[in-house]
Amino acid sequence: MKAYKNYNKQNIQLLAILLFILVFVAGCASTKYIEDYQAIVKKVKIDSIGKEYEEAAYTYVQKDIKPIEGLGINVGIYNVFNTKDGKYRKTNIKPLGSPPPILDSTLVEISRSQIEKFLKSKGFFNATVKSEIFVKKKKAKLIFTAKTGEPFMVNELTNDIADETVKSLYLSAKGSFSRLRVGMQYDEDSLSYEREEIYKLLRQNGYYDFVRPYVKFSPDSNQNNNKVKVKLIIDNPIDSTADRHKVYTIGEMNIIVAPSTEGFTDSITLNKRIFNRIRFTDLSGKFRRNPITRYNFIRPGEKYNIDNEQLTYDRLYELNIFKNVKIDYLKNKDTASVIDPVILLTPQKRMSNRIEGEIPFNNATVGFTLSNTYTNNNFLKGGEKFQFQVKGGLQSRFIDGKSIFSDIYQRDFSVGASLTVPRLMVPFINIPVMGKNGIPYTTFSTSYLYALQKDITIRRVFINSVTYDWVETKSKLHSFTPLNFEYRFGSVLLDLNNQDVINNLYSILLLGRKDVTLGMKYAYSLNADKLLQNKSFIYFRGSIDIAGNLLQGVSTLLGNKSNPENNEFGKVLGLPYNQYVRPEIDVRWYKNLGEESQLITRLNAGIGYAYGNSTDIPFEKLFFAGGSSGVRAWQARTLGPGNYNRAEAFTTTEARAATFGIDQLGQMKIEANLEYRFSLARKFFGGKLNGATFLDAGNIWNISPNEAQKGSHFKLDRLGQQIALGTGLGFRYDVQFFVFRFDVGLKLKDPQFVGGEQWVISKFINGGKAFKADYYTTHSPDRYRFVQYNFGIGMPF
Secondary structure, eight states, X not given: OEEEEOOOOHHHHHHHXXXXXXXXXXXXXXXXXXXXXXXXXXXXXXXXXXXXXXXXXXXTSOGGGSOOOTTOHXXXXXXXXXXXXXXXXXXXXXXXXXXXXXXXXXXXXXXXXXXXXXXXXXXXXXXXXXXXXXXXXXEEXXXXXXXXXXXXXXXXXXXXXXXXXXXXXXXXXXXXXXXXXXXXXXXXXXXXXXXXXXXXXXXXXXXXXXXXXXXXXXXXXXXXXXXXXXXXXXXXXXXXXXXXXXXXXXXXXXXXXXXXXXXXXXXXXXXXXXXTTEEEEEXXXXXXXXXXXXXXXXXXXXXXXXXXXXXXXXXXXXXXXXXXXXXXXXXXXXXXXXXXXXXXXXXXXXXXXEEEXXXXXXXXXXXXXXXXXXXXXXXXXXXXXXXXXEEEEEEEEOOTTSOTTSSEEEEEEEEEEEEEESSOOOTTOOOOOOOXXXXXXXXXXXXXXXXXXXXXXXXXXEXXXXXXXXXXXXXXXXXXXXXXXXXXXXXXXXXXXXXXXXXXHHXXXXXXXXXXXXXXXXXXXXXXXXXXXXXXXXXXXXEEEEESHHHHHHHHHTTOOOBGGGTBOOEETTEEBOOEEEEEEEEEEEEEOSTTOEEXXXXXXXXXXXXXXXXXXXGGGOBOBOSXXXXXXXXXXXXXSTTOOHHHHOSSHHHHHHTTTTSSOBSEEEEEEEEEEEEEEEEETTEEEEEEEEEEEEEEEBOOTTOOOTTOBOOGGGHHHHOEEEEEEEEEEEXXXXXXXXXXXXXXXXXXXXXXXXXXXXXXHTTOXXXXXXXXXXXXXXXXXXXXXXXXXXXOO
């Protein structure tokens, strides 16, 4: 369950700011809590080694004496909860935050020794490292000074490989992976890399029994002029009866599915039928052979290959129908060089039902959304996922003296179903088996949405689509929807002669349109597999939604003409068809700043442009700003477009109340985010507690020439005046499978105002009570909120 919540209580806002200041100051004042004989390490310097080794050498400094990186907020948290009477607690220590790096001479010596060993592993065989400690006012500085001497260079590479077949294989393949060469600086990492590549090479070429300890290196540095000879040794099998390593071929295969989720019983009756040397035995009676064997890459008759084994593991787990996959090999009794694979599969629970709820509420409105999703992960006995969802919700305004649901202004109901098949199903085309990097999917989906905005509109949308998803590499994903059909019909309940309606005719009439959409979509994402990893990388997602071109082409061939400027539209099924293009990009840069910290910058932009048979894009294709994943200091659909101000657009309280949430939409969006993430507690009620500070900027705009909303158009020369700014703090409670998120956003600059009045942070600092009262007078029933509280599940981006 998740909720989005607003408070209008100044004491809570001030408490949040004071808590941040308290934590920051506590983190900066750690020295006052330590004993007189102690010191906190503020700086570590590694001197007299090449810059290319400094970063790696620093990793050998013991963690408990490393200076705190970033803002040190996690140390401040630790200090708040683990100090008493001006000193650090000795007992009953709370697992919150991180302790400051207190100087420990033993850890300094261990660090010195490890740095010295590191330098020797890089070819500085004569290296020595000296450590120095400087303490002033309980603050310590550590300097590790190295005397590396000249590095030892490899002047000769030899090998001792008794098995001539193995030797020939290695020599023929080493050019594609080896880092060893005469003239290079000796480096143990290169030797370890060589060992691992040799192991992989042999296991990829049938050597099932080959293990890493067979590969050794013998360096000889007893020469003059800093030279070292390196000999590669690959031993023969330990078994004295064998004089060479054996190559194995895959023989007859057994794939066995357990009778239930509990696993296998003591007795198993195998299927007597063998097809293509594969015996498929389904003891549960719930699986078909072909969908399972399609993603088995261990093929009878081929040489054993560890890559095919790992690939089979990955794909069978990815089908999401087995909770356990185990691959064993039996050595054939009749043929010494044959191994017979046995794949044991334990099914997971086939069907599930999930109920979810959402409670969006603030000072003026309250509501709920409830959904029920039924899932069958093996619908047609081939890993097909069938989902059926029913979802409904209400939103109500608070009225003094009445029940919370006395004024329900919005009702939503939707029902949808989808079938996802683990392969590409393209008519009349034989698609080869894919899956080397991930399973491809074909998804058939249909849904119906009904939405009632009290006294405003009724909206009904019927959507059908076919989508193909496939993996180019682990980091490159494609999604193509060649068929997307939408049937949209709504009704306007407002009086179209009302001046307030005319002022916002654009979004209101979009809700009441009756039309059809026939188009296609494509999306490409890069590095989505790294999003939950604390690494440095760039994430990209680009998508485009195009509609109407095919219908226009057919209409033109049939001689039909349209003039949308005069409300003369080309039609399908008696309704106008939409024609538009809607591209959107999301670019992020994730920068690792240490073990538990990360900096993220993000740019999200999109635009919807109608042409041909349309003058406007559909209502559902419009963009909105604000919310828990955008500019977080604003509630969703309450920011923009441009300099739009609801008091100027609507002259009555009733009109503002009725149109809340549907008038602040736009045809263009630009958002930018900067977020710093850090650890607060590694152990926190069974999970991890992380923190975040952020700065958000952005807005939405209109670009259509027939848009009547004042100040909503995008103008490059007014971009600085139309951008909203917000900042804030957040907490992320990570329980491995879920991340529960709470963000507090504070408005800095609000584009609905003019000139210096946009910097609302000054009003907040000065109390803001009179400002909010004046705002309510002109914007009733809307209330101004400097602070936005967001609850959610998952990371914002």
